[in-house]
Amino acid sequence: KNEVEQSPQNLTAQEGEFITINCSYSVGISALHWLQQHPGGGIVSLFMLSSGKKKHGRLIATINIQEKHSSLHITASHPRDSAVYICAVSRGGEKLTFGTGTRLTIIP
């Protein structure tokens, strides 16, 4: 079993829909990261959080440490949000352990 599990693996939605991507992990962590990867490979860090909730524009990330679960929400989704969203955890700063990603496609 992977240390970091994401669901769903693939998600297709209409423009404007509210999107939720889930991440569960099985180890103790110091922080959880949400990353965005566009075709071609470049990865952008969206959030790093260790408790509570963070918001940036239309993106919201939450984490429940007790349940070892995090969610990434996108409000008013847009075709330019189409990408692979990756959850990763860090423990003590040495390395990131990644989930396999959620491929999001927003249809106009």
Add this chain to the structure above:
Amino acid sequence: ETGVTQSPTHLIKTRGQQVTLRCSSQSGHNTVSWYQQALGQGPQFIFQYYREEENGRGNFPPRFSGLQFPNYSSELNVNALELDDSALYLCASSGVVAGGRGTDTQYFGPGTRLTVL
């Protein structure tokens, strides 16, 4: 503030050859991590360098080696290339790994896509 850059962007090698991939860290960052991402998979941690010394290593054989230079740029070297080494290689820099503890946002480069034939 300059971002993380990697070179080359694409590379084709044959089995048994050696390859060197390069990464320039974001200005002010003293830590660099290297990751291998096979097609359709999440990235896998190769190793991390902090102030020119290896500071953690993933489950990769010794033919994967690295260097970090005084200006905090870094190299990933892979010897005796195998077909399964074909992947996107990502480096990421970050600013705070004091004594190996603490964590900080990692800034990723665009990656080098290596194809081994």
